[in-house]
Amino acid sequence: MSRLLYACGRAALLLACSMSAMAADRADDIRRKFDDPSAGVFIAAHRGCHNASPHQKLEAAPENSLAALEHCVKLGVDMMELDVRRSADGALVVVHDATVDRTTDGKGKVSDLTLAQLQALRLKQNMGAQMSPDLTDERLPTLAQMLAAARGRIMINLDIKDDDIYAQTIAEAAAQGMARYVLVKSFVDRDAAGVGADDPSFAAVPYMPIVGAWTAKGGGASAVQVVTRQLAAQRRPAGVELVFLPREQLAPVRKLAASGGVRLWANTLTSVGVISVIGMGGDLEALRTSGRAWGDLIAAGVDTIQTDEPGPLLDFLKREGIRY
Numbered sequence: 001m002s003r004l005l006y007a008c009g010r011a012a013l014l015l016a017c018s019m020s021a022m023a024a025d026r027a028d029d030i031r032r033k034f035d036d037p038s039a040g041v042f043i044a045a046h047r048g049c050h051n052a053s054p055h056q057k058l059e060a061a062p063e064n065s066l067a068a069l070e071h072c073v074k075l076g077v078d079m080m081e082l083d084v085r086r087s088a089d090g091a092l093v094v095v096h097d098a099t100v101d102r103t104t105d106g107k108g109k110v111s112d113l114t115l116a117q118l119q120a121l122r123l124k125q126n127m128g129a130q131m132s133p134d135l136t137d138e139r140l141p142t143l144a145q146m147l148a149a150a151r152g153r154i155m156i157n158l159d160i161k162d163d164d165i166y167a168q169t170i171a172e173a174a175a176q177g178m179a180r181y182v183l184v185k186s187f188v189d190r191d192a193a194g195v196g197a198d199d200p201s202f203a204a205v206p207y208m209p210i211v212g213a214w215t216a217k218g219g220g221a222s223a224v225q226v227v228t229r230q231l232a233a234q235r236r237p238a239g240v241e242l243v244f245l246p247r248e249q250l251a252p253v254r255k256l257a258a259s260g261g262v263r264l265w266a267n268t269l270t271s272v273g274v275i276s277v278i279g280m281g282g283d284l285e286a287l288r289t290s291g292r293a294w295g296d297l298i299a300a301g302v303d304t305i306q307t308d309e310p311g312p313l314l315d316f317l318k319r320e321g322i323r324y
Contacts, residue, residue, distance in 0.1 A: 027152045027181050030078050034155065034183075034206070034238065037263045037303045040323035043313060044079040044157055044306040045072050046269055047096060050126050053311025062123035063103065064094045065138045066149055073153050077310050079183070080150065081157040084143055086165050091115035092143035092172055098161075103128040105135055115142070127271075143169065147176035157183045157306075167201040179204045185241055186210065188226060203235065208265065211253075212243040213278070224252045231260040239263030239304065242276035250277050254301035265304040266297050272308070283309045291316030298322060 033039040048068025052060045056075055061067035064082050072080045083096040088111060100106045100113070104121040118140050126132035150156050156178065160169050166184070173182045184202065188209040209230045211223045227240055239262045240253065257264040267274050270282030280300075281293035287309060294305060294316055307313050317324045 027154070030155050031180060033078065034263065037239075037258070037261065040303075041298060041317060042078050042263060042304040043310055043324060044081050044265075044304065045075075045077045045310045046081050046267075046272075046306050046308045047127075048072055048080045048082065049075055049077060049310050051308055051311070055315055056311050058311065060126040060132070062125060062136055062138045063127050064096060064141075065123055065136075066141050066145065067136075067138050069146060069149055069154070072310065075310055075314060077154065077314075079155040079157050081159055081306060082143075082146060083159045083161055084165065084169050085110045085161050086168070087115045087118055088112055089114045091118075092165065092169060093118055094141045094143055094146050096159075096161075100140070104140060143172050144176060147173060147178045147182075150181070151176060151178055155181045155183065157185070160184065170201045170205055174204055180206075182206070183208055183238060188230065206238040207235075208237055208239045208241050208263075210241040210243055212245050212276075223249045224256065227253050227256045231256060231262070236260065237262060239265050241265040241267070243267060243274065245277050247277055247279050250280075250300055258301065263304045264302050265306065266302040267306045268293060268297070269306065269308055276302075283307055286316070287312060291320070295320065295322075 034042060047063035048061065048065060049058070049071035050061050050063040050068045052058060053075060058071050058074060061071050069080055082094050084092055085095055087093055093110065093115065095103065095110055097103065099109050100118070100121060103124055105124070106121040110118065121140050122135045123138040123140060124132055125134040125136055147156065158169055158173065160166050170184060173179050183206050185208040188211060211226050223245055230237055230240065240257050242253065242265065245253065254264055266276035268282035268286065269275065270284040275282045277297070280296055286293040294313055297305065305313065
């Protein structure tokens with residue numbers, strides 16, 4: 001009997017190790033795909049996979065929740081975007097707004113509430129507010145909890161809401177063994193030296209500059225000039241994210257990204273009023289037109305899409321035979 005128990009225990013250990021290795025392989029596969037724009041369309045889920053995906057039989061989940069992360073893993077999404085803020089007692093938590101009013105059953109500023117107070121709150125369904133007021137059993141997660149749940153399974157885009165927590169957030173990613181599997185971004189203009197060159201904490205993680213129409217205001221540099229400078233930095237960025245870019249600048253920026261071998265990231269977040277290229281539409285238009293808005297961006301050279309509709313986007317890519 002003891003030999004049988006030993007054999008069973010050894011088999012269980014081997015199975016667990018094998019599953020762990022498979023999970024690690026999945027994360028490394030995603031990172032390799034992220035580093036190679038020719039490897040297919042890269043999909044980032046905005047605040048997680050919070051909208052329902054009927055074809056995949058997944059119901060809605062609270063935004064920025066552990067459940068939204070699990071849905072992304074089930075869908076096979078490459079990356080989950082989440083938002084990071086700091087509590088009154090210094091803990092890093094995952095929540096978009098400066099207050100908890102919209103997404104939880106509580107009220108007040110995140111920065112005025114302790115971690116214990118924040119984690120006592122229940123998350124509302126989906127994006128909360130009056131559109132989705134139903135309470136769930138999900139709790140507001142810490143960054144450490146989200147990174148631990150993501151480890152080996154999916155990449156994470158860290159939307160860091162306060163400038164003074166960049167270093168703490170990146171250090172947490174490193175502590176969780178996730179430095180290779182997170183993405184950090186920031187807005188840049190003509191004066192940006194490129195790739196967080198003035199902040200050594202950026203060196204630990206993939207970094208992506210965000211450029212858009214504001215770069216040319218007041219006689220400033222065009223997005224093309226800004227991207228040229230970013231790509232010439234000593235440490236090349238992981239890609240370029242576009243926000244409200246004038247349509248005529250898309251082709252030259254795409255050409256620069258392609259020549260630099262980095263990804264070109266577009267947001268199609270019309271449900272929250274954010275798009276990457278002025279006049280090219282987003283998720284809402286894509287849902288109305290069987291994915292045309294997504295297809296137009298991909299045809300124009302975009303290889304990474306951040307969306308609130310990852311399930312329908314996956315349906316579109318499969319239907320059109322587009323590699324992802």
